[in-house]
Amino acid sequence: MKMVFLGPPGAGKGTVAAAAKDYYGIPHISTGDLFRSNIKNETELGLKVKSILASGGLVPDSITIEMVRNRLAEPDCEKGFILDGFPRTIPQADALAEMVDLDAVVDFQISAEEVVERLSGRRMCPSTGRIYHIVFNPPKVDGKDDETGEDLIQREDDKEEAIKHRLDVYTQQTEPLINYYKAKGLIREVKTNNDLTPAQVFELTRKALS
Numbered sequence: 001m002k003m004v005f006l007g008p009p010g011a012g013k014g015t016v017a018a019a020a021k022d023y024y025g026i027p028h029i030s031t032g033d034l035f036r037s038n039i040k041n042e043t044e045l046g047l048k049v050k051s052i053l054a055s056g057g058l059v060p061d062s063i064t065i066e067m068v069r070n071r072l073a074e075p076d077c078e079k080g081f082i083l084d085g086f087p088r089t090i091p092q093a094d095a096l097a098e099m100v101d102l103d104a105v106v107d108f109q110i111s112a113e114e115v116v117e118r119l120s121g122r123r124m125c126p127s128t129g130r131i132y133h134i135v136f137n138p139p140k141v142d143g144k145d146d147e148t149g150e151d152l153i154q155r156e157d158d159k160e161e162a163i164k165h166r167l168d169v170y171t172q173q174t175e176p177l178i179n180y181y182k183a184k185g186l187i188r189e190v191k192t193n194n195d196l197t198p199a200q201v202f203e204l205t206r207k208a209l210s
């Protein structure tokens, strides 16, 4: 299964992908995680994109497309993959269409108010990228990762100003992809909100894909 997870920041793409990768036995490729790992390791790419991520803007298409092209060429992607956070622009979608034939694009829908509630309470394990929420999906021990015990962190771009900017960028540059993929018959809608648990959203996703 070759699929894309589409949706505004905080829609729960990464949370559902964490369950879906085990269920479908395919890798979860998050462009945001790839950029954050480069920033953490202070690579040339990481230094180039650090301030862009902190502000909530988009990394230039040329850099992002090249990174995804290299990742999809790895052998673990042969049977399928979940692309989370890519494509985000029409040129990225056109480039992806030249690389692979997709089976489905899941469009996660959520209100802007709930996005703000989710992102302001999100915490993350810095080494594994495991995602929590202080209210909706708390760790077993306050502030610590369930498996490694490391201190959880708040993402730079989960501050109020950056969240607003990310939502604007999503509306202007990424939302047009819904119609782009509708025209190709690939869209599967999943309506989500903060009353549904991550397990319930995964179940809705599984049904939408079956």
Ligand code: AP5
Pocket: 007, 008, 009, 010, 011, 012, 013, 014, 015, 016, 030, 031, 032, 033, 035, 052, 053, 056, 057, 058, 059, 060, 064, 084, 085, 086, 087, 088, 092, 118, 119, 121, 122, 123, 131, 132, 133, 134, 136, 137, 157, 166, 192, 193, 194, 195, 196, 197, 198, 199, 201
């Ligand atoms: P990226 O990391 O992709 O960020 P995003 O798309 O903004 O998505 P998020 O990771 O914020 O949200 P999510 O939908 O995965 O939600 P999550 O599961 O964490 O990108 C970061 C940056 O990298 C971009 O701004 C850009 O600069 C750059 N970038 C990345 N890709 C790029 C591209 N293609 N082109 C150019 N630049 C690119 O959940 C959110 C919170 O909600 C968590 O706390 C979670 O615990 C909680 N939650 C999840 N599910 C539920 C539920 N059912 N109920 C209640 N709470 C829930």
